[in-house]
Amino acid sequence: MKLLYWLDEWLTLSCEEQKARLPMSGHDLLDGVFVKYSFVDPDKPLLFTFSPAGTNVQEHDLHDDFSPWGYKLAHKQNVNIIAFQHLGKSNWFRSQNLIFFLEQLATLLTPFNCKLGYGLSRGGFGVGAFANLLGLDQVLLFHPVSTKNKALVPWDDRSSTDIAQKFDWQGDYHDLDLGHAKGYIIYDPTNFIDRMHAKRYSQLTHLRVFGMGHGTHATYLNKFGFYKQVAIDFICNQQVDIAQFRQQTKTLRFKEDYYKKLNKANANSNHRLDLLSKAHRILIDEKESYVQEYQAQIDIKPLLDIAMKHQEKHPKDAIQLLEVAKQLAPDNPLVEHQLKQLD
Incomplete structure (x- = not known):
């Protein structure tokens, strides 16, 4: 836990001496979680990221240049970052060593006046579960899971829920606890389980993206910089330009390939395909209206x-x-x- 020792010593210094010690970076390994951090300026935001599902990083994959999910993005924005990367497939940040680390870390963050959290899916759970402990001010969550405690979310019947039951879902930090944090939650309201999880984040601003799914075509959304642009806006300004966000999602939905990807991802669900077909027809009309509106603005x-x-x-x-x-x-x-x- 090199970071805890460094922060403990760093806090004893004057403001000028603290800044003179920066930048500083490093990494720790806590059971099944790899932690990488970089500090550049206490006057800049401190961003916490937790990795989403879909990766199977093992300890032998780690090296000095390995970057957890979200680390490079934050580094490019020149903000402070502490990134948590789960190892293995089924890892829900429930390790007691990790929890102890976070409890100690939370007491050593006083120089940072702006603390942010960013996560997708399982990473959104990590941000939500530890937000109050870490004193986060703003969070940005994409289709997060709020908990895997079956008593709290009996409607979450995903296979990942059964697999996750090997962890403790009764102890500390097993459920969302945002504290005073505000921010944004982005999800697909047509995905029943995502919508139900999102309802539990009532204090956040809800931004809905129809057809977004839950990880069914995240790579496709990433192709158009969807996640990246929203995240950069949030990291740099601590807010999302909602008007621009809605324009971006509207433009995305006008791409024919968008529906091809969705239809492929939902090929086994006739009900879902029917909904997508109706949405597609509606948006074809909307697209024609949009084009006419755009043409009216062109100065010929x-x-x-x-x-x-x-x-x-x-x-x-x-x-x-x-x-x-x-x-x-x-x-x-x-x-x-x-x-x-x-x-």
């Missing part, structure tokens, strides 16, 4: 000016420009008039 005057200026010497070029203008603004009477004149 420069194209008209150039076409009219050169229509005598270069009539063919003028016609081509006017044809482009017509595609952008099909109902513009001036474009129609100029085309008739040249014809």
Whole structure:
């Protein structure tokens, strides 16, 4: 637990001496959890990340350059980061050594005035479970699991719930405990279990993304920088631009490949495919409306000016420009008039 010893000594220094000791980085291994940290400036946010499911990192995979989930992203934003990477497939951050580490760590974070948490799925559980202990101010959670305590979430019948029962779901930090933390939870409301978990995070701002699923096509969303852009906005500004977020998800839904990926991910569910088909039809109409709205905002005057200026010497070029203008603004009477004149 090198970090605890370093922080304990660091706290005895004056503010100037503390800053002189930075940057500092390192890593620890706590049972089945690898911890990597980097401190650059106590006046900047301190971000905690917990890794999501879907990885099977083993101890022999670890090396000095290994980066837990979220570490590189935070490092690029030049903020302080403590990242927790679970080892193995079934690991829910329930280790007593990890809990002891976090309890000691929580007492050594006084120089940091802004503490953030970011996690997906199982990582969202980690952030939510330890948020109050760590004194987090803001959190960003993507389709998080709130707990695997069957008494609290009897409707969570995923196979991962049964597998997770080998851990203690009665002891400390087994359920969400946000304390005073505010922030955002992003999930797909058509996913019943995700929606039920999300309801338990009532103090957060809920941002819904229809068709997002739960890990069914996270790689696809990542391809368009969906997670990354929202996370950067949150890390740098401690808030999400909701208007921009809604525009981003709207644009994403206009991509035909989006529905192909969703249909493939839900091929075994006729009910889900029917819902996706209805959503697709609705969005085709919405897309047409959106395109018309966008076209109305385009200023075609420069194209008209150039076409009219050169229509005598270069009539063919003028016609081509006017044809482009017509595609952008099909109902513009001036474009129609100029085309008739040249014809």
